[in-house]
Amino acid sequence: MTAVILFAILVLVGIAIWQITKIFELSQLRQTKDESQVANDQDNHRNGQLMFAFLIFIYLITIYSFWAWGDVLLPESASEHGQDIDRLMWISFALIFFVQTITQALLHYFSYKYRGRKDQKALFYADNDKLEFIWTIIPVVTLAGLIMYGLFTWTSIMNIEENDEALVVELYAQQFNWKARYAGNDGVLGDANVRFLQDYDGRNLVGIDSADPYGLDDVVVQELHLPKGREVIFKMRSQDVLHSAYMPHFRAQMNCVPGMITEFAFTPIMTTEEMRQTPDMVAKVEKINRIRYENSKALLANGEEALDAYQFDYLLLCNKICGASHYNMQMKIVVEEEEDFNKWMAQQTTFAQTIQQ
Amino acid sequence: MGADHAHHKETFITKYIFSQDHKMIAKQYLITGLIMGIIGIAMSLLFRLQLAWPEKSFAVFDIFLGKWAPDGVMDPNVYLALVTIHGTLMVFFVLTAGLSGTFSNLLIPLQIGARDMASGLLNMISYWLFFLSSVIMIASLFVESGPAAAGWTIYPPLSALPQAQPGSGLGMTLWLVSMAIFIASSLLGSLNYIVTVINLRTKGMSMTRLPLTIWAFFVTAIIGVVSFPVLLSAALLLIMDRSFGTSFFLSDIFIQGEVLHYQGGSPVLYEHLFWFLGHPEVYIVLLPALGITSEVLATNARKPIFGYRAMVASILAIAFLSTIVWGHHMFISGMNPFLGSVFTFTTLLIAIPSAVKAFNYITTLWKGNLQMNPGMLFSIGLVSTFISGGLTGIILGDSTLDINVHDTYFVVAHFHLVMGISALYGLFAGVYHWFPKMFGRMMNKNLGYVHFWVTAICAYGVFFPMHFVGMAGLPRRYYSNTAFPYFDDLANINVIITIFALIAGAAQLVFLYNFIQSIFYGKKAVQNPWKSNTMEWTTPVEHIHGNWPGDIPHVHRWAYDYSKPGHDEDFIPQNVPLAEGEEELQH
Numbered sequence: 001m002t003a004v005i006l007f008a009i010l011v012l013v014g015i016a017i018w019q020i021t022k023i024f025e026l027s028q029l030r031q032t033k034d035e036s037q038v039a040n041d042q043d044n045h046r047n048g049q050l051m052f053a054f055l056i057f058i059y060l061i062t063i064y065s066f067w068a069w070g071d072v073l074l075p076e077s078a079s080e081h082g083q084d085i086d087r088l089m090w091i092s093f094a095l096i097f098f099v100q101t102i103t104q105a106l107l108h109y110f111s112y113k114y115r116g117r118k119d120q121k122a123l124f125y126a127d128n129d130k131l132e133f134i135w136t137i138i139p140v141v142t143l144a145g146l147i148m149y150g151l152f153t154w155t156s157i158m159n160i161e162e163n164d165e166a167l168v169v170e171l172y173a174q175q176f177n178w179k180a181r182y183a184g185n186d187g188v189l190g191d192a193n194v195r196f197l198q199d200y201d202g203r204n205l206v207g208i209d210s211a212d213p214y215g216l217d218d219v220v221v222q223e224l225h226l227p228k229g230r231e232v233i234f235k236m237r238s239q240d241v242l243h244s245a246y247m248p249h250f251r252a253q254m255n256c257v258p259g260m261i262t263e264f265a266f267t268p269i270m271t272t273e274e275m276r277q278t279p280d281m282v283a284k285v286e287k288i289n290r291i292r293y294e295n296s297k298a299l300l301a302n303g304e305e306a307l308d309a310y311q312f313d314y315l316l317l318c319n320k321i322c323g324a325s326h327y328n329m330q331m332k333i334v335v336e337e338e339e340d341f342n343k344w345m346a347q348q349t350t351f352a353q354t355i356q357q
Numbered sequence: 358m359g360a361d362h363a364h365h366k367e368t369f370i371t372k373y374i375f376s377q378d379h380k381m382i383a384k385q386y387l388i389t390g391l392i393m394g395i396i397g398i399a400m401s402l403l404f405r406l407q408l409a410w411p412e413k414s415f416a417v418f419d420i421f422l423g424k425w426a427p428d429g430v431m432d433p434n435v436y437l438a439l440v441t442i443h444g445t446l447m448v449f450f451v452l453t454a455g456l457s458g459t460f461s462n463l464l465i466p467l468q469i470g471a472r473d474m475a476s477g478l479l480n481m482i483s484y485w486l487f488f489l490s491s492v493i494m495i496a497s498l499f500v501e502s503g504p505a506a507a508g509w510t511i512y513p514p515l516s517a518l519p520q521a522q523p524g525s526g527l528g529m530t531l532w533l534v535s536m537a538i539f540i541a542s543s544l545l546g547s548l549n550y551i552v553t554v555i556n557l558r559t560k561g562m563s564m565t566r567l568p569l570t571i572w573a574f575f576v577t578a579i580i581g582v583v584s585f586p587v588l589l590s591a592a593l594l595l596i597m598d599r600s601f602g603t604s605f606f607l608s609d610i611f612i613q614g615e616v617l618h619y620q621g622g623s624p625v626l627y628e629h630l631f632w633f634l635g636h637p638e639v640y641i642v643l644l645p646a647l648g649i650t651s652e653v654l655a656t657n658a659r660k661p662i663f664g665y666r667a668m669v670a671s672i673l674a675i676a677f678l679s680t681i682v683w684g685h686h687m688f689i690s691g692m693n694p695f696l697g698s699v700f701t702f703t704t705l706l707i708a709i710p711s712a713v714k715a716f717n718y719i720t721t722l723w724k725g726n727l728q729m730n731p732g733m734l735f736s737i738g739l740v741s742t743f744i745s746g747g748l749t750g751i752i753l754g755d756s757t758l759d760i761n762v763h764d765t766y767f768v769v770a771h772f773h774l775v776m777g778i779s780a781l782y783g784l785f786a787g788v789y790h791w792f793p794k795m796f797g798r799m800m801n802k803n804l805g806y807v808h809f810w811v812t813a814i815c816a817y818g819v820f821f822p823m824h825f826v827g828m829a830g831l832p833r834r835y836y837s838n839t840a841f842p843y844f845d846d847l848a849n850i851n852v853i854i855t856i857f858a859l860i861a862g863a864a865q866l867v868f869l870y871n872f873i874q875s876i877f878y879g880k881k882a883v884q885n886p887w888k889s890n891t892m893e894w895t896t897p898v899e900h901i902h903g904n905w906p907g908d909i910p911h912v913h914r915w916a917y918d919y920s921k922p923g924h925d926e927d928f929i930p931q932n933v934p935l936a937e938g939e940e941e942l943q944h
Contacts, residue, residue, distance in 0.1 A: 017867055072850070259621075
């Protein structure tokens with residue numbers, strides 16, 4: 001059915017285009033027949049006006065997009081460094097909108113204003129060193145500022161220092177799921193390699209070396225829990241192809257590369273519960289559930305099951321193409337108070353327990 | 358080289374197929390490029406349907422994808438194959454070979470005043486290698502396990518291990534072979550362009566009198582020669598890893614229940630090699646389009662291009678910088694963060710020459726007498742999308758901000774506007790502008806107007822909302838976002854994007870119709886329909902071998918003497934000697 005509708009739309013669009021062409025042609029009947037296929041004054045006039053209309057179109061689509069879809073943008077950052085990123089992001093955006101508004105206006109307004117006429121001659125104006133110097137130096141200064149700001153932030157985010165306070169977590173990627181490994185009481189992750197994956201009938205999920213005493217108290221889980229307010233140092237590994245650990249709400253991302261360990265660190269500042277309570281998130285979840293409700297009605301009409309109501313959770317997504325189920329490689333992240341985290345951790349099975357089973 | 362060239366006896370085969378004439382080779386490149394473009398764009402429409410209405414059954418899937426779309430529902434592997442081949446075809450086959458191949462071949466000899474390319478034979482071989490690589494790439498669509506599906510960047514290990522996905526089997530081998538041949542073709546072409554520009558300029562055509570088109574093609578060819586061989590080496594090493602058991606890019610891999618023997622290699626090495634071409638490639642695509650725009654804009658504005666020297670300088674600056682910024686594709690690859698700082702610095706520097714170009718284009722329009730031919734509209738459109746798309750580069754080029762938008766739809770929106778749409782506009786501007794030179798006939802301007810306006814509206818309609826999808830955190834190359842209820846509110850944006858994309862696709866049919874119809878039935882062109890200054894318009898409308906019937910005209914001035922005070926006409930072709938007392942502009 002959709003295919004038929006789509007086909008009908010395409011046909012209608014085709015007809016519309018054909019009609020517009022006809023109008024373009026008919027509008028020229030009045031004048032003496034001109035078949036040169038070179039733009040004449042009337043073409044210049046009409047297309048000049050369309051250029052101006054197009055400028056308005058660009059502005060309108062910008063305004064409309066923010067009005068209609070402003071709420072799909074990511075909510076406020078749930079990590080410490082994320083706030084710095086967001087600040088730089090909005091500064092950059094302000095700059096972009098400023099330049100975009102002015103340059104598009106000049107471009108399209110000039111296209112309209114100076115549309116060609118037979119009785120007019122262009123100005124012979126080939127060079128102006130002063131002008132060119134100005135619009136070289138302005139970007140230089142602006143960019144110098146942006147580069148400096150960016151580099152300071154980048155260095156502070158990427159400069160990861162090992163310390164006793166921080167929680168060390170390994171993110172382990174494989175086609176097509178995530179696992180997380182905590183270092184246990186000793187705070188040190190045991191050595192691991194894909195060569196150990198087949199040990200213990202496949203119960204050694206992330207290939208920990210059982211000869212390494214540091215590894216025995218490690219904890220491997222399928223759902224990532226993080227304590228609020230404590231720095232988390234992630235060590236990323238992959239067992240097969242490239243993956244990328246993307247945690248958009250924390251403004252965090254790092255590739256997982258087979259054969260090497262990559263690092264990223266952040267400090268969560270909002271628990272899952274707190275994030276759910278923010279007004280933006282409440283509105284977003286409400287909107288999503290309205291959409292799911294509508295979709296469910298259609299599903300029920302087809303005799304299928306309705307969709308579950310949605311509740312917000314932090315996400316870890318795979319963001320590097322990794323094969324057929326790339327689009328569904330995810331892990332839930334729970335941020336909670338330190339004590340809840342400790343309670344949860346106490347219930348998990350250590351590697352030593354796993355291999356003794 | 359001499360006029361005796363014109364007296365060769367030509368058969369159908371030497372004239373139309375194995376031709377060594379640059380004008381015929383240009384047409385061959387254009388038509389092959391357009392065919393690849395049709396396939397590439399059609400693929401994008403297929404996967405846009407899937408994105409707007411995920412996992413729905415479509416009759417078109419059934420027709421085009423057959424068993425890869427059981428019951429008309431697209432398979433995820435096929436989705437990945439479609440985005441991969443779409444990217445490959447558009448970047449390399451349409452916007453590199455189709456754009457640069459067509460217009461470098463057509464315009465270099467004609468605009469510098471040469472009878473042909475330095476080596477007609479190499480030129481012919483270059484085209485036929487391109488043709489061969491196109492055939493192999495298309496053939497890869499028909500193998501049992503499907504074409505390459507690891508993304509157009511084909512990062513290993515995904516692309517190296519047939520166990521990782523069906524597309525990494527025979528389809529990937531064909532992809533690599535096709536690209537290796539493509540690179541050989543591109544290198545032969547580029548060397549030819551460079552040698553021709555340096556050696557075969559007519560008397561008086563100094564480097565500072567070259568039209569900006571030639572500067573752009575010349576510098577593009579140099580970038581190609583510098584960077585394409587590196588991709589060739591990456592492709593060869595990948596072939597070694599795939600077929601001969603080496604470990605250049607592979608280490609410590611466990612897949613399908615099996616530990617593989619690879620040890621000590623690194624996928625990050627591949628990323629470096631790939632992007633050492635991959636980023637300059639953006640400018641290989643874009644610079645010719647900017648060169649064409651400079652020429653078309655000045656001619657139709659009836660004004661000199663503003664700041665000729667600055668335009669040449671910015672082409673050179675962009676070319677130089679383009680070779681030292683590749684790492685901005687790898688900020689979060691696991692590369693040393695210090696390198697991230699360096700590449701952020703070099704990357705944001707590119708904004709400076711780019712801004713100079715944009716401002717100079719806008720000033721060229723100021724107080725002009727704009728002739729709104731279809732080519733002119735596409736050139737103005739190019740400046741518009743170049744600005745809109747280029748500005749978001751400030752975000753992606755900044756390592757700090759890239760952390761959160763890397764590999765999301767924000768990137769897709771950015772590069773489609775700044776290099777995809779802009780370069781396509783450059784291609785269209787070139788086709789409309791030089792169609793009379795290529796085929797001796799005019800294209801229908803009204804169809805051209807419809808083509809431009811529908812495309813222009815749809816280009817923004819598709820890619821502007823896409824920034825929002827990316828800012829919402831949706832990764833690219835996702836078969837659907839149904840696995841994440843969190844993204845449910847993006848569904849209607851996706852529908853809107855797809856509808857605009859379908860209309861844009863339909864608008865290209867108007868162009869195709871106009872193109873084909875005009876080749877056979879278009880109005881016969883006059884010698885210089887746009888009243889242009891450059892040398893190609895001093896040749897006769899009917900193509901002759903050797904380009905000029907008599908001696909090659911000499912050049913006496915730069916290419917941009919439009920509306921020069923003290924002259925009746927508003928253009929003075931380059932071969933017109935300076936009038937008594939007339940001074941040439943110092944540039």
